[in-house]
Amino acid sequence: MAVLVCGGAGYIGSHTVLELLEHQEEVIVVDNLVTGSRAAVLEKARLYIGDIQEEQFLEKIFENHQINAVIHFAANSLVSESVNDPLKYYQNNVHGTLCLLKIMVKFNVKKIVFSSTAATYGEPVNIPILETDPTNPTNPYGETKLTTEKMLRWADDAYGIKHVILRYFNVAGAHIDGKLGEDHSPETHLIPLILQVALDKRDEILIFGADYDTDDGTCVRDYIHVTDIAQAHILALEKLNNDNTSAIYNLGNGKGFSVKEVIDCVRKLTKHPIPVSISPRRPGDPAILIASSKKAVKELGWKPKYGDLETMISSAWEWFKKHPEGYGSNGK
Ligand SMILES: NC(=O)c1ccc[n+]([C@@H]2O[C@H](COP(=O)([O-])OP(=O)(O)OC[C@H]3O[C@@H](n4cnc5c(N)ncnc54)[C@H](O)[C@@H]3O)[C@@H](O)[C@H]2O)c1
Numbered sequence: 001m002a003v004l005v006c007g008g009a010g011y012i013g014s015h016t017v018l019e020l021l022e023h024q025e026e027v028i029v030v031d032n033l034v035t036g037s038r039a040a041v042l043e044k045a046r047l048y049i050g051d052i053q054e055e056q057f058l059e060k061i062f063e064n065h066q067i068n069a070v071i072h073f074a075a076n077s078l079v080s081e082s083v084n085d086p087l088k089y090y091q092n093n094v095h096g097t098l099c100l101l102k103i104m105v106k107f108n109v110k111k112i113v114f115s116s117t118a119a120t121y122g123e124p125v126n127i128p129i130l131e132t133d134p135t136n137p138t139n140p141y142g143e144t145k146l147t148t149e150k151m152l153r154w155a156d157d158a159y160g161i162k163h164v165i166l167r168y169f170n171v172a173g174a175h176i177d178g179k180l181g182e183d184h185s186p187e188t189h190l191i192p193l194i195l196q197v198a199l200d201k202r203d204e205i206l207i208f209g210a211d212y213d214t215d216d217g218t219c220v221r222d223y224i225h226v227t228d229i230a231q232a233h234i235l236a237l238e239k240l241n242n243d244n245t246s247a248i249y250n251l252g253n254g255k256g257f258s259v260k261e262v263i264d265c266v267r268k269l270t271k272h273p274i275p276v277s278i279s280p281r282r283p284g285d286p287a288i289l290i291a292s293s294k295k296a297v298k299e300l301g302w303k304p305k306y307g308d309l310e311t312m313i314s315s316a317w318e319w320f321k322k323h324p325e326g327y328g329s330n331g332k
């Protein structure tokens, strides 16, 4: 029996494929390589290049393999892009999942792990955020993820497809052995952008807003190492195989770091001065997002291993020093 990983050539997907292979799973990857890289998919996994919205393409894969469960990363996931082009997000994130679920129904595949996000909460009413807290997204990206979560709930009721929804906070870092890293193009995430300054590929980092209601005025986020996130998917699959019930979990460290604190940590690790400029707030950004992941710790037995910010940033730094062009043009 195989696990199908949609979006497995992307940042988090590729790290999860590595963990799955280490757990002896047969892994099938589907990816259209729009943001992912062929080079990020380890050879032991079988890669099909194509779009999950192409139902006939998906059907062939379900015909060719005995798929036991799906892990679904395939999405667009940039907050600011979603504000400028919300329909792109409804198309790919909501319609993409709809196509995938239709094929799962057709082939009687009853387990899915879904990548959701802290962006489903919007401006939090409590810190740390609990899974039971209100969900009022402040951007279309979060809205499309919440809509998809609701689709999964109805699909459970109607077709018995059980889900584990994982609401990640800010995923960071690279594989600790340097096997894989983060390569988004264009890059918009804070840590890789600061590291591009440290590599002298960029002159400065823009701080998007220094007038938030936080200690130093910059946004606070809960950063979580990509391998810890990948591990949670293994545990989510185990849960689905063992108790066959649906659930939602936050995945974060429960600690917040401001944009300025992240920049200071990079300065310390790289010894680079990292020039900054303050620019206006980025639309759709909440001031503070910090997770309570107690539920995942208790119910999944999740134990994040790389929780301190320095470990996350230094693993990313090691990868970027060796791969200044990411996976490079050969990556496609
Ligand atoms: N990076 C984060 O901090 C973060 C935080 C919360 C949630 N997430 C979610 O985790 C998932 C993975 O994020 P990531 O940072 O690894 O992004 P990524 O862009 O690196 O990975 C997404 C992958 O999906 C593929 N893809 C997109 N649409 C597709 C389609 N229609 N058909 C086939 N393949 C498609 C892309 O080519 C890419 O390889 C996303 O769903 C994202 O919303 C990420």
Ligand SMILES: O=c1ccn([C@@H]2O[C@H](COP(=O)(O)OP(=O)(O)O[C@H]3O[C@H](CO)[C@@H](O)[C@H](O)[C@H]3O)[C@@H](O)[C@H]2O)c(=O)[nH]1
Binding pocket: 077, 078, 079, 116, 117, 118, 119, 168, 169, 170, 171, 188, 189, 190, 191, 193, 205, 206, 207, 208, 209, 219, 220, 221, 259, 282, 285, 289
């Ligand atoms: O050049 C930059 C880039 C980012 N930021 C700020 O840094 C913080 C982190 O931004 P970024 O790394 O872009 O991540 P987020 O926009 O917080 O979103 C990430 O984390 C979310 C969960 O919290 C996920 O849903 C998204 O998919 C993922 O991209 C935010 O306050 C940004 O405003 C800057 O100040 N300057």
